[in-house]
Amino acid sequence: MVNITELRTGKFFEDRDDIFEVLNYEHLKMGRGSANIKLKVKNLRSSTITEKSFISGARVNEVHLEKKKVKFLWKDEASFNFTDTGSWEQFSLNKNQIGETAKFLKEEEEYEILFFDKKALSLELPRLMEFSVSETGPGVKGDSVSNVYKSATLSNGMQISVPLFIKTGDKIKIDTRSGEYVQRSTFKQKK
Numbered sequence: 001m002v003n004i005t006e007l008r009t010g011k012f013f014e015d016r017d018d019i020f021e022v023l024n025y026e027h028l029k030m031g032r033g034s035a036n037i038k039l040k041v042k043n044l045r046s047s048t049i050t051e052k053s054f055i056s057g058a059r060v061n062e063v064h065l066e067k068k069k070v071k072f073l074w075k076d077e078a079s080f081n082f083t084d085t086g087s088w089e090q091f092s093l094n095k096n097q098i099g100e101t102a103k104f105l106k107e108e109e110e111y112e113i114l115f116f117d118k119k120a121l122s123l124e125l126p127r128l129m130e131f132s133v134s135e136t137g138p139g140v141k142g143d144s145v146s147n148v149y150k151s152a153t154l155s156n157g158m159q160i161s162v163p164l165f166i167k168t169g170d171k172i173k174i175d176t177r178s179g180e181y182v183q184r185s186t187f188k189q190k191k
Contacts (some may be wrong), residue, residue, distance in 0.1 A: 047099030139164030
């Protein structure tokens, strides 16, 4: 058991038979009363994000999860199939466990999966991923004073907003937490 005040962003804990990852930690002190701890958490079993409040003296079970490098193989109607890159053991996660991260998965790419009691809980994506732009309209200069964005379709089918200078075929980096454009990928031409 660990005091709730010892939790920080990125830590894992168990509460009412569910395992949570702390996404945001806020300590609130109100006048004479006791302090409240407000947490934004992700339920690793259902991939839902909620807020939880605790009084400062509360205790929860801290959980230590195992991370394994895996390679995404394929998906079918009910599951996403992976192989452990160390043992080559194959396993699958269902759509609820994958959640919104499904749109970022690329076959044959490596990811990390969190395990608890030898059961796969959730998939962790890298913060930035590279995709190619499969379709976008032309950029028209001079229409605005500030940053202007246009719609683009990526190789995975996602629709996002990109700056005017991005063209069809460009490789761009996407923030997997927000699904937003970050930068155009740099590349080196062969001599």
